[in-house]
Amino acid sequence: MPDFAEPLARLITEFKRLPGIGQKSAQRLAFHVLRASREDAEHLATAVLDVKDKLGLCRTCNNIADSELCQYCRDTNRDPKIVCVVEEPHNIIGIEVTRQFSGIYHVLHGSLSYLLQDEHGQVHPAHSISAGLDYPGVGPEHSYLKDSGRATYVAVTDRDALEGFRLLSRLEGIIPALETAHAVSWIAAQKGRWAKNEAVLLCVSGRGDKDVAQVSEMNILET
Numbered sequence: 001m002p003d004f005a006e007p008l009a010r011l012i013t014e015f016k017r018l019p020g021i022g023q024k025s026a027q028r029l030a031f032h033v034l035r036a037s038r039e040d041a042e043h044l045a046t047a048v049l050d051v052k053d054k055l056g057l058c059r060t061c062n063n064i065a066d067s068e069l070c071q072y073c074r075d076t077n078r079d080p081k082i083v084c085v086v087e088e089p090h091n092i093i094g095i096e097v098t099r100q101f102s103g104i105y106h107v108l109h110g111s112l113s114y115l116l117q118d119e120h121g122q123v124h125p126a127h128s129i130s131a132g133l134d135y136p137g138v139g140p141e142h143s144y145l146k147d148s149g150r151a152t153y154v155a156v157t158d159r160d161a162l163e164g165f166r167l168l169s170r171l172e173g174i175i176p177a178l179e180t181a182h183a184v185s186w187i188a189a190q191k192g193r194w195a196k197n198e199a200v201l202l203c204v205s206g207r208g209d210k211d212v213a214q215v216s217e218m219n220i221l222e223t
């Protein structure tokens with residue numbers, strides 16, 4: 001990093017702490033402030049402090065508010081019996097621009113869910129042959145099922161999933177989506193787990209048409 005005068009270096013460092021701002025952007029912003037009038041710099045500093053000093057959380061819905069109640073909870077034209085639960089305050093903006101929702105909100109400020117993580121708690125990159133499974137997190141339904149002990153989660157390799165894809169296509173004439181093919185493969189591998197007269201329910205979600213080209217390129221259908 002170039003040897004800037006201390007106050008300028010400090011401002012650059014502070015800008016760099018903002019999300020999406022690298023060294024060059026931070027320098028550009030810092031030099032902009034340096035060239036700006038003292039009045040403009042004061043407006044910026046005051047605006048930054050005001051969001052810390054003058055905003056709090058709405059008493060009713062936890063949205064960002066400049067008084068006890070946020071603008072939506074103050075609005076008497078809204079129906080308080082209809083509640084939309086959102087993860088973060090900025091999620092409200094996307095709903096409000098549609099002008100289709102006339103209820104109120106409840107803001108969770110984050111959500112608690114299982115995700116792939118490394119030993120430092122950082123999100124671990126995911127891999128799956130199936131685009132629908134290539135994501136490091138799961139939704140609240142699966143988290144609940146795991147915690148309540150109602151579901152067991154197992155892993156299936158890409159190779160086995162492709163075998164499941166081939167198996168259901170050949171035996172039943174049903175082309176499963178690659179997501180479902182994982183379950184087909186796992187069930188097929190559980191020889192002896194269930195008696196002959198026991199029913200096993202497999203949810204075949206989606207359609208495999210979308211995955212045929214991908215699987216065909218892998219040249220496994222003829223094996």
Ligand SMILES: [Zn+2]
Binds near residue numbers: 059060062
């Ligand atoms: Zn509110």
